[in-house]
Amino acid sequence: MEQLRSSWLTHLNPLTDPSSLSVYILIFHGSSDPRSRSASEALTSHFRDRVSSTQPAVGVANKSTIAVKSDSFSSLEQGTSSLLQAQPFDPDLFVHAAYLECHPLPLHQQIEQIAQQIQAKNPLKKISLRLLPVFLLPGVHLLEDIPAEVAQAQHLLGDSMMLTVTAHLGSQLGLGQLLNERISPLPMDAWILLAHGSRRLNANQPIAALANDIGATVAYWSTPPNLESRLQECVRSGYQHIGILPYFLFPGGITDAIAQAIAQFSQQHSTLKITLAEPLNASPRLVDLLIDLANE
Template sequence: MSSAYLLVSHGSRDPRPEVAMQELARLVCEKLEKNHNQANSEHLVGIAALEMSQKPLHQQIKEFAKTAFGVDNVSENRNQLKILPLFLLPGVHVMTDIPGEVALAQEAIGEDMTIELQPYLGSHPDLKKLLFKQVAKIEAQAWILLSHGSRRPDSQKPVEATAASLGAVVAYWSVPGSLELRVKELVAAGYREIAILPYFLFAGGITDAIAASIEKLKLQFSAVNFHLAEPLGASAELADLIWDLINK
């Protein structure tokens, strides 16, 4: 059985996340070549976006399958396409939207190829190790793990557990529990060196907005030193986690 891999992100109008996704795909290609002696693997690892794309995800999946395997319909039980959601929280996109799009793609392609939806990136236990590396680069009295957040019930629990393992408190960008609120709480508790770790994959419009928000906080709390860490970014270590998940 031949396999191909599609890395699915949220999508963005900012070009930087797509560049980072392309770099991740390249790194996963390298692992495919190394572990399976698969030459010319660039057509077997692709990227797609759930939103901000000209085509719906199920259409992107179908077109990638054609590119990866070379034909519209393949011999029965020979080809397999694995979809890896590059999301950090089990929100609506991970639990509802992507499975729905995968089901539409499978229906369109038929039974000649199997499409498997792999665990989302944020479920990998070793993701914490990458976050620890970010934390180790900055000395601070208190840390805030800043997540996008989700309105889906219970979807915040994984990020809260991650924050606890880092010795950090959680703030959310899009739901209650804002960065400003957490900063006020830490300042009231006497902290004057506060670091913020954006729990995002790549630099983009949101991380720019976070940086701008921190500049405002510096004016509001002039006695506090703020430190802003980098998002995870495309790296060989992140590609290792992706490779692990797509082989589960």
């Protein structure tokens, strides 16, 4: 996998073809909670660092070979066969964040603004925009809202550049491995994978399958079976130490509410020990999954 990711990083190089540019936009849900905004900016920054690691220090490489450790944000080895005269590489130009909600501009205008900014600085280049939905669940936002916003952005931009939407982050098979790595050092009598949940038909099936893969019981915050019912089942089974793994990207209002619900339940069951893990956050492994996503 590491060798494959190394070759994919070469593909990610925005300037491998000097006549064209590949630009990556990470699309987040958006939140009024500053912790969520800070975490999304950190994840975007780490992804940008990984993409920019495919660039030479001066000029533009038309061929590069990068070897990258999956647990590191920096490249270990880089070779270039030739350099082309060009403007210095500006990593901020090729990786951006955009938000579906809680932003002054609607998503389609954010995309248009980013595209116009890049085109103005590179008027002679062919530009392609790859949009990466950083969403865990295939709900209404992913299936309806984002496609509608992207269609509006494409209409505004016309044929000047092509917009391509990748699969969403939650579709990545590597998420199961990431979650296993989170829970394996913490032995529990039982683990509960707690996701937001969706009322759309069959939308929760991937989460249930993911929970099964990591040996956890699934619960949902907005739909049944909810957290309390799963905790009651654990109590009836005689479990004493239960782990809660929140299937959320970043901390925010819901993760705060989960912590409060666990505290209230613990008061009613004083012999029960409940451990609440952190959400996914901007980890190196999450960046690996975004790199994989960008190359699908």
